[in-house]
Amino acid sequence: MALVEVLLELVFVVATMLVTATLVIVGPRNVAAALQDFRWRLEACLLPVAALAVVLLIRWSTGDIVQRLERRVLRNNITPYLFELDQALFGTNPVAVLQSFQTELLTSFFVFVYIYGYAFLLIFPFIAYFALEEMDELSTLVVAFTANYAIGLLCYTLFIAFGPRNVDPLLFEGLLYDAFPQSRTLTNTINQNTNVFPSLHTSLSMTVFFLAWVTREKYPLWLPVAGFLAISVSLSTMYLGIHWFSDVVAGTALALVSVYIGVNYTIEGLVAASRRFFQTQLERHNADRE
Amino acid sequence: MDDVAPSTTRRGLLATVGVGASALAGCSERLWSQAETTGPEQVSLTIKTVPADDDRLAATIASRLRENYTAAGIDATHEPVSKAELYRDILLEGEYDVFVTRHSGFDEYDALYGLLHSQFVSERGWQNPFHVSDVTIDEYLETQREADETDRSSVLADLIGHLLQTTPYTVVAYPYTVSGVTEPLQLPIPPRCPREYIEVMSHPENGPRDGPLEVGVFGEGLTEELNPLTVDRNRIDGLLDLVYDPLVRQIGDEYVPWLAEDVEWPEEGQRRARITLREGLEWHDGESLDTDDVEFTLAFLEDTSMGSVDGGVPAPRYRGRQTLLDRTAVIDDRTIDLYVFEASQTAARRLLTIPLLPAHIWTERSEAVADRQTEAITVANEDPVGSGLFAVSEATTATEFELESFDAHVLRGTADRPELLEGFSQFEGITFRIAPNPGAMGGLLIDGEIDVTASELPPETAREIRNATATRTVTGTTDAFYMIGYNSRQDELGNPNFRRLCSRLIDREHAVSEFFEGFAQPATTPNALVGLHDWDFDDELETSPDTDPLAFPGTDGEPNTSRVQSLFADIGYRYEDELLLE
Structure with missing residues (x-):
């Protein structure tokens, strides 16, 4: 089965990267210590993880x-606007410009970054923040990811948008699926070709990068790694013909919003606030009745 | 009262307006004219087509078209729409200006009747999707239906000439079908329709094999919905024709009695066909198939609401053929008379190629579910019950679709069967393996997981297959074509001269050599330009002043801007700053 092979390879490569990065950036001692008292750590971020699980579910x-809602009822096809917006901003199309630098090496690099680098970038912070003294950073990360997915899902429902490779085969090349057609087996199970606005690849990567900045004192080495990877992932989405420049900008904006939400709000806080709200409503209601 | 301030403002505003108005009134007539006239706007057109994922070639033609329209001063937009939704936009809702798509080709000259007759102007499906209403076209369409062989060719020639003048649509190229195949398998022709599947499955060197023919396809939502009456779906080519059988199957130019044992045209004038069904016909669910099902199908296509909705809800498919029918008369279980309207036998026999539906299942689907929608044309029909050589198996997943042999089919047992079925079948059914894109489909073939590919191979994947050791490609020709269609209800596109000029804005030969890499035939002759690949008549079609009536004004795919501008000027359009004005 092609999907199983692709998945196995992904797991193997990403696991190797994770182990290496954990040993270098976090350190074996910290990981061992964290694993020993994993129980309270898990409990501490149970609520945000549950929220993320609900959104993913x-x-x-x-x-x-x-x-069906997106394609048959709402039918907001914004593809031509994205095409023209990119064109209007730069006079020429940034995706086509990026692709004009195409070499075999660069394509291999960006394919690697888009698939393996991205998976690594998303998973590593879970390990890193899990090994910290406090679970605040991990909770922030999970809340930010939840916000990314929730807002992303909303946008995907509201807008139909095809990426450059799907619109104009004369101007743009679909480098990813030309170089690595099997990867579509993987991405197809996760996403559809009408969901490119905003770029969740960009927003999740940038979220990790922005949080790496927030936690730069704890993991100084992680900041440049996350920065390099996040920017590479964003560029790769355009270079590979998957996203428009506008998707990447929107993805970055979504990352900023998500990080803001992650840093300033907690699921506990939201639950408490909503409980307070309903309680006052109830009290007022009762008071009115009396 | 706290609305003192607004009332002052209102008074002030009124005063200003009053002063302004009287000032304007005193002004010269020139200012008035300027204020009253809105300036002419640039002509704008949106080209809808499928994304490259669904059909790379259609997307490429559309992008070239957009560039050429832009060069002509038109504000052109290219909007990709998933295949199912594209069909919905153009065939059901008429929401488009220009579309580019692949058409599966015409079965007979009379297919133009359904495509263009104004009687279908408000019907859905491939029935007049361009919304043309042209009395001349109608007259030619009706006359060719009735005419005998000799008269028919001249009427059709006139029709083609008129269609080239008015161009409700235009054909770009006839692509070759290309299939990849693993080495030992003999593939006479790339499989797309039942006849071609039967040929590969009955080839003496291909078996017998304990197992199905493994066929690779790619696409989105290919097996989600199996309703033979709907048009707004992405489908595996030929799949439903393997499941649903007609009375008579068209094999090339032959009409081979299929479920019918015999077709008799007893009377002079040939207004009636007497059909005798084969003995022991069965539906896939074991119910017997008789003349009531034939009568039901033909009536149901005309009105899927069976009289419960005023004016009826015609099916979006097979209507062009169905309108040949006047009435039916069931004689007994196996004999039925079909009375046709004024039509030659050549045209009328198309009526017999409509796939039959089981009355015991579809009768209940006549309920209206929405405006101009019945259950019959919205239902997913996930477990289709047909009477074809293959039945849909229940063991179907998102990536695999199984057709099992329908052993009770009379043509599998009887000795008296069409020549085509000689040696059928060396395989036990057909399994479709669904890949996400052409590259992955090619990968399955090269890895030896499938026997043959059935979705169109783009040139680069075909190359990979040829370069691999145990696989090769087979090329065939079909009547399918890439077309550009225009919505006659949209502003400028209502003007035949404008449409004709737009139809010249694609370099067909350049497209074939560059985009199809030579794997297609450009449409250049009059009959080819309207979708009639073959011209079977002896007399030549009259050629227009220049040999190619829709010649491209430019070279090597690039339009010559000044030439295009003068052509638009010739038909009464104006330019301002290189922009084409309405």
Whole structure:
């Protein structure tokens, strides 16, 4: 089965990268210590993880409904606007410009970054923040990811947008699937070709990068690594013909919003606030009745 | 009262307006004219087509078209729409200006009747999707239906000439079909339709094999919905024709009695066909198939609401053929008379190629579910019950689709069967393996997981398959074509001269050599330009002043801007700053 092979390879490569990075950036001692008292650490971030799980579950279970709603009811096809916006901003199309630097080496690099680098970038902070003294950073990360997915899902429902490779084969090349057609087996199970605005690859990568900045004192080495990877992932989405420049800008904006939410709000806080809100409503209601 | 301030403002505003108005009134007539006239705007057109994922070639033609329109001073936009939704936009809702798509080709000259007759102007599906209403076209379409062989060719020639003048649509090229195949398998022709599947499955050197023919396809949502009456879906080519059988199957130019044992045209004038069904016909669910099902199908296509909706809800498919029918008369279980309207036998026999539907299942689907929608044309029909050589198996997943042999089919047992079925079948059914894109489909073939590919191979994947050791490609020709269609209801596109000029704005020969890499035939002759690949008549078509009536004004795919501008000027358009004005 092609999907299984692709997945196995992904797991193997990413696991290797994770182990290396953990040993160098976090250090074996910290990891061992964290693993010993994993129980309270897990408990500490149980709520945000549950929230993330709920959002992912909604996304996974409503795929058909969302697709039907997006394509048959709402039908906001913004592809031509994205094309023209890119053109208007630069006079020429930034994706085409990036692709004009095409070499075999660069393509291999960006394909690697887009698939393996991205998976690594998303998973590593979980390990790194898990090994810290406090679980605040991990909770922030999870809340920020949740916000990314929730807002992303909303945009995907509201807008139909095809990426450059799908619109104009004369101007743009679909480098990823030309170089690595099997990867579509993988991405197809996760996403559809009408969901390119905003770029979740960019937003999640940039979220990790912005949080690396927030935690730069704890992991100084992680900041440049995350920065390099996040920017490479963003560029790769355009170089490979998957996203427009506008998607990447929107993805970065979404990352900023998500990090803001992650840093300033906690799931506990939101739950408490909503409980307070309903309580006052209830009290007022009761008071009115009396 | 706290609205003192606004009322002052209102008074002030009124005063200003009053002063302004009287000032304007005293002004010269020139200012008035300027204020009253809105300036002419640039002509704008949106080209809808599928994304490259669905059909790279259609997307490429559309992008070239956009560039050429832009060069002509048109504000052109290229909007990709997923295949199913594109069909919905152009065939059901008429929401488009210009579309580019692949058409599966015409079965007979009379197919133009359904495509263009104004009687279908408000119907859905491939029935007049361009919304043309042209009495001349109607007259030619009706006359060719009735005419005998000798008269028909001249009427058709006139029709083609008129269509080239008015161009409701235009054809770009006839692509070759290309299939990849693993080495030992003999593949006479790339499989797309039942006849071609039967040929590969009955080839003496291909078996017998304990297992199905493994066929690779790619695409989105290919097996989600298996309703033979709907048009707004992405499908595996030929799949439903393997499941649903007609009375008579068209094999090339032959009409081979299929579920019908015999077709008799007893009377002079040939207004009636007497059909005798084969003995022991069965539906896939074991129910017997009789003349009631034939009568039902033909009536149901005309009105899927079976009289419950005023004016009826015609099916979006097979209507062009169905309108040949006047009425039916069931004689007994196996004999039925079909009375046709004024039509020659050549045109009328198309009626017999409509796939049959089981009355016991579709009768219940006549309920209206929305405006101009019945259950019959919206239902997913996930477990299709047909009477074809293959039945849909229940063991179907998102990446695999199985057709099992329908052993009770009379043509599998009887000795008296069409020549085509000689040696059928060396395989036990067909399994479709669904890949996400052409590259992955090619990968499955090279890895030896499938026997043959059935979705169109883009040139680069075909190359990879040829370069691999145990695989090769087979090329064939079909009547399928890439077309550009225009919505006659949209502003400028209502003007035949404008459409004709737009139809010249694509360099067909350049497109074939560059985009198709030579794997297609450009449409250049009059009949080819309207979608009639073959011209079977003896007399030549009249050629227009220049040999290619829709010649491209430019070279090597690039339009000559000044030439295009003068052509638009010739038909009454104006330019300002290189922009084409309405």
